[in-house]
Amino acid sequence: MQQNAAPGPGEWAEFKKKIQKSSTLKDLETIEQELFGRKSGAMTLAMKELKNLSPEERKDKAKELNEQKQSLVDHLEKLKDELIKPDSAMLVKSDSIDATLDLPKKEQGHLHLVHEFTRQVEETFGRMGFDVARGPEIESEEMNFNKLNVPEDHPARDAQDTFWIKSNKKGKDRLVLRTHTSPVQIRYMETHEPPFRAIFPGKVYRKDADATHSPMFHQFEGLMIGENVTLANMKAVMITAIRELIAKDTQFRFRTAFFPFVEPGLEVDMKWKGDDKTKEGEWLEVVGCGMVHPNVLRNCNIDPDKWQGFAFGFGIDRMVMIKHRIPSIKSLFPGDVRFLRQF
Ligand code: DAH
Numbered sequence: 001m002q003q004n005a006a007p008g009p010g011e012w013a014e015f016k017k018k019i020q021k022s023s024t025l026k027d028l029e030t031i032e033q034e035l036f037g038r039k040s041g042a043m044t045l046a047m048k049e050l051k052n053l054s055p056e057e058r059k060d061k062a063k064e065l066n067e068q069k070q071s072l073v074d075h076l077e078k079l080k081d082e083l084i085k086p087d088s089a090m091l092v093k094s095d096s097i098d099a100t101l102d103l104p105k106k107e108q109g110h111l112h113l114v115h116e117f118t119r120q121v122e123e124t125f126g127r128m129g130f131d132v133a134r135g136p137e138i139e140s141e142e143m144n145f146n147k148l149n150v151p152e153d154h155p156a157r158d159a160q161d162t163f164w165i166k167s168n169k170k171g172k173d174r175l176v177l178r179t180h181t182s183p184v185q186i187r188y189m190e191t192h193e194p195p196f197r198a199i200f201p202g203k204v205y206r207k208d209a210d211a212t213h214s215p216m217f218h219q220f221e222g223l224m225i226g227e228n229v230t231l232a233n234m235k236a237v238m239i240t241a242i243r244e245l246i247a248k249d250t251q252f253r254f255r256t257a258f259f260p261f262v263e264p265g266l267e268v269d270m271k272w273k274g275d276d277k278t279k280e281g282e283w284l285e286v287v288g289c290g291m292v293h294p295n296v297l298r299n300c301n302i303d304p305d306k307w308q309g310f311a312f313g314f315g316i317d318r319m320v321m322i323k324h325r326i327p328s329i330k331s332l333f334p335g336d337v338r339f340l341r342q343f
Pocket of ligand 1: 288
């Protein structure tokens with residue numbers, strides 16, 4: 001009998017204390033080995049000893065050892081859990097993002113000035129209750145000219161230097177790259193019941209090219225129709241828009257002008273601080289406007305005896321040039337981020 005060689009309850013208690021005192025997973029592994037190692041673990045050896053006992057003794061001893069073993073395993077597992085938790089907490093800390101750190105600078109884009117401005121236009125007019133709508137860039141002659149009271153033989157057609165599109169469409173159905181956003185007025189009036197107010201931004205095309213003209217440019221049209229809409233309302237809306245979109249102290253002037261789709265017609269010039277050597281001088285023509293011609297209302301099945309209102313067409317690129325003091329419209333086309341980033 002080698003009973004004395006087997007560890008007694010006192011020794012198991014020592015092991016438990018040792019477990020309790022461990023501060024690392026590594027310590028626990030060592031103790032686990034000391035207890036349950038296949039060759040010389042204390043518990044392994046104690047279990048082996050059982051076979052040397054008498055059957056009764058063996059039964060009692062085995063029960064005691066199993067209880068001790070379970071209790072030791074519980075102790076080990078519990079402490080392992082506790083030691084693992086702070087470990088993963090540390091990992092969370094070391095892996096977390098430090099939002100105060102400066103990241104390397106990344107190349108960033110810039111919204112194009114024309115689009116940035118168009119968004120501001122939509123916002124400004126939106127606040128004044130204007131809807132936003134868009135029309136096609138390829139228009140019929142009917143929409144671009146005829147319904148706007150510009151008949152075939154009217155000199156206004158020449159003034160616009162139209163790009164005609166080759167197609168088998170004939171007469172008033174002939175296709176053009178729209179020369180202005182005014183045809184969207186027609187499309188809007190034909191599909192909406194007055195009273196209404198709306199703006200129509202978009203690209204337009206004319207055979208023109210110099211410091212203040214380019215073959216493609218941007219406009220936004222405006223239209224307000226109601227029972228008592230007057231020229232005074234038009235001036236109020238336009239002045240509010242100009243001051244909000246360009247600057248409070250923008251200098252502008254209204255001049256009478258002729259456009260076949262309005263009567264009376266006006267033009268607004270703005271003081272251009274960009275470059276006074278260009279051929280247009282200090283005043284730049286930016287807006288055409290007026291009271292919608294009764295013929296145009298009639299062409300859209302709106303009764304001019306009941307409804308009246310105003311329309312206007314702003315040149316977006318020119319407004320951007322005035323706002324940002326850009327001397328040539330051509331700077332707006334390459335989309336060079338080094339240029340755009342200045343604003
Ligand atoms: N469509 C004209 C142009 O492009 C501008 C214009 C003038 C628009 C008078 C209007 C208006 O709505 O009433 O030259």
